[in-house]
Amino acid sequence: xxxxxxLRRESTDxxxxxxxLDTGHADRxxxxxxxxxxxxPGLDRQEVVQLRRIRILGATGTVLMxxxxxxxxxxxxxxxxxxxVRVMGLFARMPTSMLAMCMIGTVAVVLAWLLLGRFAVGGxxxxxxxxxxxxELDRTLFLWIIPLVIAPPMFSNDVYSYxxxxxxxxxxxxxxxxxxATGLGLDNVLTNNVPNIWRETPAPYGPLFLWIGRGxxxxxxxxxxxxxxxxxxxxxxxxxxxxxxxxxxxRRCGVAAVSALWLGxxxxxxxFHLVAGVHNDTLxxxxxxxxxxxxxxxxxxxxxxxxxxxxxxxAHAWALMGFGTVLITLAAMVKVPAIxxxxxxxxxxxxxxxxxxxxxxxxxxxxxxxAAVTTLxxxxxxxxxxxxxxxxxxxxxxxxxxxxxxxxxxTTGFGGVLLGLGDHTTSLLxxxxxxxxxxxxxxxxxxxxxxxxxxxHPIGALGLSVGAIVLLSSxxxxxxxxxxxxxxxxWATTPAFRVPAxxxxxxxxxxxxxxxxEFGVLQIVEAAFAVVFVAVLFIALTRNxxxxxTGSGIARRSRRHCTPA
Numbered sequence: 001x002x003x004x005x006x007l008r009r010e011s012t013d014x015x016x017x018x019x020x021l022d023t024g025h026a027d028r029x030x031x032x033x034x035x036x037x038x039x040x041p042g043l044d045r046q047e048v049v050q051l052r053r054i055r056i057l058g059a060t061g062t063v064l065m066x067x068x069x070x071x072x073x074x075x076x077x078x079x080x081x082x083x084x085v086r087v088m089g090l091f092a093r094m095p096t097s098m099l100a101m102c103m104i105g106t107v108a109v110v111l112a113w114l115l116l117g118r119f120a121v122g123g124x125x126x127x128x129x130x131x132x133x134x135x136e137l138d139r140t141l142f143l144w145i146i147p148l149v150i151a152p153p154m155f156s157n158d159v160y161s162y163x164x165x166x167x168x169x170x171x172x173x174x175x176x177x178x179x180x181a182t183g184l185g186l187d188n189v190l191t192n193n194v195p196n197i198w199r200e201t202p203a204p205y206g207p208l209f210l211w212i213g214r215g216x217x218x219x220x221x222x223x224x225x226x227x228x229x230x231x232x233x234x235x236x237x238x239x240x241x242x243x244x245x246x247x248x249x250x251r252r253c254g255v256a257a258v259s260a261l262w263l264g265x266x267x268x269x270x271x272f273h274l275v276a277g278v279h280n281d282t283l284x285x286x287x288x289x290x291x292x293x294x295x296x297x298x299x300x301x302x303x304x305x306x307x308x309x310x311x312x313x314x315a316h317a318w319a320l321m322g323f324g325t326v327l328i329t330l331a332a333m334v335k336v337p338a339i340x341x342x343x344x345x346x347x348x349x350x351x352x353x354x355x356x357x358x359x360x361x362x363x364x365x366x367x368x369x370x371a372a373v374t375t376l377x378x379x380x381x382x383x384x385x386x387x388x389x390x391x392x393x394x395x396x397x398x399x400x401x402x403x404x405x406x407x408x409x410x411t412t413g414f415g416g417v418l419l420g421l422g423d424h425t426t427s428l429l430x431x432x433x434x435x436x437x438x439x440x441x442x443x444x445x446x447x448x449x450x451x452x453x454x455x456x457h458p459i460g461a462l463g464l465s466v467g468a469i470v471l472l473s474s475x476x477x478x479x480x481x482x483x484x485x486x487x488x489x490x491w492a493t494t495p496a497f498r499v500p501a502x503x504x505x506x507x508x509x510x511x512x513x514x515x516x517x518e519f520g521v522l523q524i525v526e527a528a529f530a531v532v533f534v535a536v537l538f539i540a541l542t543r544n545x546x547x548x549x550t551g552s553g554i555a556r557r558s559r560r561h562c563t564p565a
Contacts, residue, residue, distance in 0.1 A: 033460065033493075033494055037254065040128065041131075043130050043131075043132060047119065054140075055139075055140045055143060057108055058116070058140065059143050061104075062109055064104055065276070066147035068102035068105060068514065069154050069514065071093075072099050072102055072514045073151065073153060073154045073514060074153040075152045075153075077192050078189040078192055079224045079225060096523045096526055096527060100531065102514045103528070106514075107531055107534075107535055109268055109271065110268050110505075114506070115547060116266065119131060119132040120256075120263075121263070131256060131259075134257055137262065138243070141265060148272075148276040152228075154277060154514050154515065155276060155513070155514060156278070158279060160194050162278075163224065165213065166217040167184060167190055168180065169214040169217070174387055176385075176387025179200045186199075202391045204391045205335065206336060206378075207333055208333030211382035231278050232278050234280075234283060235283060238282030238283035238286035239270075245286070245293045246289060248293050249292065249487070250490040252296060252457075255490055259493065262489075263485065264485065267486075269479055269482055269508060269509055270486075279479055281479055281482065281483070287327050287331035287334065290327055291325065291329075291330075291331060292328065292459070293324070295321055296348070297320050298324065299352055325342065325370045325374075326370065330374065333375065333378045336392060337466065339371070341462055343448055344447075344448065344451050347363070347448050347451045348451060393474075402477070402480075403471075404436060404471050406432070409429035409433070410429075433474045439472055440472040444465040444469060463487040464488070466487070470483055481508075485505070489501075
């Protein structure tokens with residue numbers, strides 16, 4: 001009996017340590033990733049002049065990208081307005097030159113973004129004495145976005161799948177059962193613009209998005225140009241939600257608003273893949289962040305503070321909490337991963353009442369009921385039902401090199417081929433992918449516990465959880481990492497996060513092809529030489545007028561070393 005009791009206690013203690021329940025209050029994750037940012041005055045006259053030059057550099061880059069999109073963008077196969085036109089059609093007949101122009105434009109935008117970071121977050125381990133103002137950053141972001149909104153889609157053909165799947169719903173068919181080829185026919189103009197790999201597959205998106213898409217299809221019909229612009233306006237609405245919510249969430253974490261906007265909204269991946277690429281992730285992120293802000297606004301105390309006695313929410317607070325919960329659920333009805341945010345809202349709500357399991361169950365019941373009612377209303381109101389539950393794994397047909405379990409399975413399978421053991425890649429993927437999902441689930445549980453015990457702010461815990469889920473999922477597209485980068489931009493401020501996030505954004509931003517398709521090796525090499533030549537020449541010519549170096553000019557006068565808060 002004594003041995004059994006000892007083993008039980010040891011198992012309990014081990015389980016608590018594994019889940020993080022017995023970890024001290026000062027979590028090392030906080031000091032490693034987060035420090036407060038003090039308010040600073042605005043830019044002086046010389047800095048404003050440099051800011052204008054940076055703004056022009058980024059705008060020039062997006063204009064070059066917009067022009068090159070007429071030749072190498074993800075243009076439609078049918079209803080292409082520039083095809084066959086004397087002057088405008090010339091761009092499509094110069095693929096190498098247009099690829100070089102697009103790559104030069106992307107590098108210009110990336111360089112402008114990095115220079116803008118001097119006035120938003122400073123340098124590595126160094127904070128600026130003066131920061132760019134919120135209005136200055138908003139104007140810069142707006143100026144950079146305009147050319148990409150007007151240009152044809154770039155970096156992805158997904159918007160054409162949106163149009164086809166929405167048209168299927170508009171015709172009264174179930175987009176979760178039939179794909180574009182079956183529902184619309186191979187001779188349909190919308191089907192012909194969908195990549196071959198997705199023509200037979202049903203829609204993997206939530207019913208809210210296809211409900212909105214059905215309305216767009218009813219208005220635009222088979223007009224691809226109007227359909228693309230309609231979806232682009234929808235994504236711009238999502239961008240507006242992100243720009244509204246991100247500074248407010250950042251202030252809750254003691255982070256400068258412009259720092260969060262610089263990394264989370266002006267990020268090249270956001271400009272290239274969410275705006276130019278017309279991805280519905282923008283709407284998902286916008287709804288999720290706004291919902292998170294309203295939920296946190298309802299709490300009487302800031303997350304992480306324990307007053308020692310349960311705190312009750314009044315009617316106004318419950319209205320805010322309910323509204324935020326509905327918005328997060330609607331975000332999940334665009335793309336399901338957004339529902340993760342509701343778990344972190346639940347743990348901080350439970351913490352307001354106490355640290356017992358009963359409070360956790362109560363919070364889960366209340367928020368779960370609101371989310372369930374919202375889901376039922378969307379599924380019933382749209383008439384699309386719950387078919388989306390069975391198509392969530394549609395994207396697994398793609399073997400993504402950015403997915404850690406997929407990369408591990410493919411690499412191991414290739415090693416088996418080299419050793420003469422045969423190609424067992426499929427079997428290995430069937431093993432690595434479920435194991436990776438189990439690890440991601442465990443890490444998410446740890447983050448929930450950390451938020452519940454007050455060791456991590458829920459915004460930071462949410463970002464870390466989503467980051468683990470994305471990296472360990474079966475398919476990772478370049479813009480999926482924004483699911484983690486955008487919320488973490490409001491909380492994580494140290495170089496341990498910002499340096500990898502910036503490096504990833506830069507590398508992926510300049511390496512993805514402009515139409516989501518492959519070019520010839522020789523074309524890429526020739527374009528890369530042109531990019532390197534232009535970039536080096538430009539930096540040499542502007543070395544004294546733009547803050548390229550950390551030890552000269554504006555960088556030397558306007559920075560100070562930052563210390564963790």
